[in-house]
Amino acid sequence: LFGFFQGGAVFGTALAQLRVASSIVFGTPFDLGSFDRLIEGVRETQQEFGGLGSGAAELLGPPMLDEQTRREVQLRRFRTQAERAARETAYYGALFAHLGLDPARLRYEDIRRIPPTPKEALRADPDAFVRQTARPVLRAMTTGTTGWPTSVAFSAYELQSTVALGGVGALASGRITPEDIVQHSMSSRATVGNIAFAGACARVGAQVYMAGLVEPAHALALLAERRHVPGKKPRASMLVTYPSYLGQLIEIGPGLGYGPADFGLESILAAGEMLTEGLKARCQRLFGPTRFVENYGMTETLPFGGDSCSEGHLHFEPSLGLLEVLAPDTSVPAGPSEAGTIVATPFPPYRETTMLLRYDTQDVVRLPATAPLTCSLRNLPSTSNILGKLRLSVRHDGGWTFPRDVQEALEAVEDVPLPARYGFWAVPGGVAIEVVARSDTPAIRRAVARQLEEHGVPLRELRMATDHGQLRHPIPLRCDLREASFSSPGPSPATTDMDRREGLVVGEVR
Amino acid sequence: MLHPAFYAVLGHAAGTVLLSWCYFRWYRVTRPPLGVFNLRDVAIMVVSIVLVPYLYLALPTWLVVGLVVVGVLSVLYLVWEPVLRARWGIWLATLGLAVADVGAMHAYGAVSTPFFVINNVVLVLSTVGVANLWAQSGMKARDAAVLGAALAFYDFVATTQLSLMTDLVARLAELPFPPLVAWQLDGHGQWLGIGMGDLMLASVFPLVMRKAFGRAAGLTALAVSLGALAAVLAPFGWSVEAFPVMIVLGPLMVAQYAGWAHRQGTERTTWQYLQAEPIVARSGPRG
Numbered sequence: 001l002f003g004f005f006q007g008g009a010v011f012g013t014a015l016a017q018l019r020v021a022s023s024i025v026f027g028t029p030f031d032l033g034s035f036d037r038l039i040e041g042v043r044e045t046q047q048e049f050g051g052l053g054s055g056a057a058e059l060l061g062p063p064m065l066d067e068q069t070r071r072e073v074q075l076r077r078f079r080t081q082a083e084r085a086a087r088e089t090a091y092y093g094a095l096f097a098h099l100g101l102d103p104a105r106l107r108y109e110d111i112r113r114i115p116p117t118p119k120e121a122l123r124a125d126p127d128a129f130v131r132q133t134a135r136p137v138l139r140a141m142t143t144g145t146t147g148w149p150t151s152v153a154f155s156a157y158e159l160q161s162t163v164a165l166g167g168v169g170a171l172a173s174g175r176i177t178p179e180d181i182v183q184h185s186m187s188s189r190a191t192v193g194n195i196a197f198a199g200a201c202a203r204v205g206a207q208v209y210m211a212g213l214v215e216p217a218h219a220l221a222l223l224a225e226r227r228h229v230p231g232k233k234p235r236a237s238m239l240v241t242y243p244s245y246l247g248q249l250i251e252i253g254p255g256l257g258y259g260p261a262d263f264g265l266e267s268i269l270a271a272g273e274m275l276t277e278g279l280k281a282r283c284q285r286l287f288g289p290t291r292f293v294e295n296y297g298m299t300e301t302l303p304f305g306g307d308s309c310s311e312g313h314l315h316f317e318p319s320l321g322l323l324e325v326l327a328p329d330t331s332v333p334a335g336p337s338e339a340g341t342i343v344a345t346p347f348p349p350y351r352e353t354t355m356l357l358r359y360d361t362q363d364v365v366r367l368p369a370t371a372p373l374t375c376s377l378r379n380l381p382s383t384s385n386i387l388g389k390l391r392l393s394v395r396h397d398g399g400w401t402f403p404r405d406v407q408e409a410l411e412a413v414e415d416v417p418l419p420a421r422y423g424f425w426a427v428p429g430g431v432a433i434e435v436v437a438r439s440d441t442p443a444i445r446r447a448v449a450r451q452l453e454e455h456g457v458p459l460r461e462l463r464m465a466t467d468h469g470q471l472r473h474p475i476p477l478r479c480d481l482r483e484a485s486f487s488s489p490g491p492s493p494a495t496t497d498m499d500r501r502e503g504l505v506v507g508e509v510r
Numbered sequence: 511m512l513h514p515a516f517y518a519v520l521g522h523a524a525g526t527v528l529l530s531w532c533y534f535r536w537y538r539v540t541r542p543p544l545g546v547f548n549l550r551d552v553a554i555m556v557v558s559i560v561l562v563p564y565l566y567l568a569l570p571t572w573l574v575v576g577l578v579v580v581g582v583l584s585v586l587y588l589v590w591e592p593v594l595r596a597r598w599g600i601w602l603a604t605l606g607l608a609v610a611d612v613g614a615m616h617a618y619g620a621v622s623t624p625f626f627v628i629n630n631v632v633l634v635l636s637t638v639g640v641a642n643l644w645a646q647s648g649m650k651a652r653d654a655a656v657l658g659a660a661l662a663f664y665d666f667v668a669t670t671q672l673s674l675m676t677d678l679v680a681r682l683a684e685l686p687f688p689p690l691v692a693w694q695l696d697g698h699g700q701w702l703g704i705g706m707g708d709l710m711l712a713s714v715f716p717l718v719m720r721k722a723f724g725r726a727a728g729l730t731a732l733a734v735s736l737g738a739l740a741a742v743l744a745p746f747g748w749s750v751e752a753f754p755v756m757i758v759l760g761p762l763m764v765a766q767y768a769g770w771a772h773r774q775g776t777e778r779t780t781w782q783y784l785q786a787e788p789i790v791a792r793s794g795p796r797g
Contacts (some may be wrong), residue, residue, distance in 0.1 A: 013545025044546040048648040050781035095784035
């Protein structure tokens, strides 16, 4: 009985943990009930003890695999996915027949013989990628900033497991707590991401509200609104949004009289676009000290994506999918310190409906140098943060200039309003850049040129504009996916600190 | 005049309850990093308690011994870990006790004073460890009361209506680490003892009551546990009958829980308990 008396403690959670872990290790479908019990166990632990015990992160996190094991595990998963794709999808059935490859006998080296799947192919015929035996319940579409929206079909199982996975991740990392109030200011068309995030918040026990991409003044009023929900923080404590929309909030906030005392934001999850150091620095002035959370994900490869570490790398969990980085010119694997596009294969048991093998995301990253990493996620495959879309990057005589190079420089200049609106293209010897600034003066031009030079951009022409309608080749920004609203963009009818300072409110509104 | 065995067994039982209480305030065991002991665990435990005795009666002796040895070693390691800290010291103490238990049994027999002395030490320490593991894993007073009520019913059936407990004790008493704190009554193989399960419930309840409702509730539960054990053991100072101890302990646990819950409402979490009554650190919290 001794062993039982010891092992019996928290037996239910341990069993759920074992079932989830076995699915992760062997790639078998998740038992969603076990996910629920695991999440419940994590919440109960945090509530009972005020935090998780030592070793919990290892239990909830991805398995640590050495290089050889990682390759074996990934090859098995890739094979499984390739067999399903060849057998049950029109696109890959034809492709494997054409290549003469047997997906069941693929070796790791053979993976490169499968040509990357271009975004255009998925966009042109999304149903050709859906398994015949799948049960799709959602057709998720991208926001289409790079053209016609891309469609990806998801099953109920995929949505539920993605939500559960997000919930476990949020709880384990402590990024979202049950006390949090989360303002979700993303495009309503980013359906699957919205479902996954809101579902994860619900699992954690945080309160989320979908503010959407409404007038920035309205979004600020919502953030400043005082809340009186038992057990919750007094104001929105987390903001989830696109960096460009965050830029708009930062730009208009001071003009509306807002300052750090009006908000209770503790963290900002910036997704869907590049977040620059300049924007982060300027953000602190409006919202005060705030923790930034950056990650990388896209509808097509969900839930496979990158988590950023403390040193700014993106790390990709090997059991979720296969990460490849291919050089933009040659489509061969990029070497250390070289830039390339992310080519991703989402794996089972997370992906079962829309099969994508070697999907070319067109998102450019740089591989780390050969020196070993020292960050907390160093055991996971890693890249730099996203450098921009390949389509928007420019090849010139001196090599490549990526959107991040330009944007980091521009958003560091105070006289460039946020979000930086700009365009750039190749000219002999470097790039020409157009940018919206507060005014076109020699001093601002010098400041912009200096920053560009410091960020390694070979500037040959600089064109200043004071309105983004004047730009010839503007980079698309998601903040322009603005949603209409019947509500007035003014302050919330509930009490805000700004109201109090201005004596607008005599009685507290609850 | 009560038999000296009564004082010996009651002394060990009281020592177990008091040592558990002190250990709870002095040391943090390595609890599972995820999960809280809850009603689901209680249900799993009750089902297992019903099934495990049949398993132990059905399994071959070598396998039963193997399971018991692994269990005892892991519990002893758990108890010593925050006390001794150095790994070699923990293993030395753990293996030393285990070897002494097995050695005494071989050298002096299963019903002998030397064996009872050593096995009682092992049992006391093991009970302290398990009681603290449960309590420090977040077991609620409510869950302990539910477990007490369920075991009261089970103990009554298994001890008085079936021969299960008698058969189990008879089987395990011949093996190392019998789960009994016991003492010789005479030179003819008679002994007086109390089962580890009863001791465990008597020990864990004051801990979870203290965590849930404060020091007064814990001390009350401790006094009630000791009084109940004395009351139950006293009539057996001159008898060898089996008695289902949980039919006394179980209802007392339920009554205490109901009274304190009615008086104070919600139970404190471990975090709230530690905020209100910080541990005097003899060993750093381990989780």
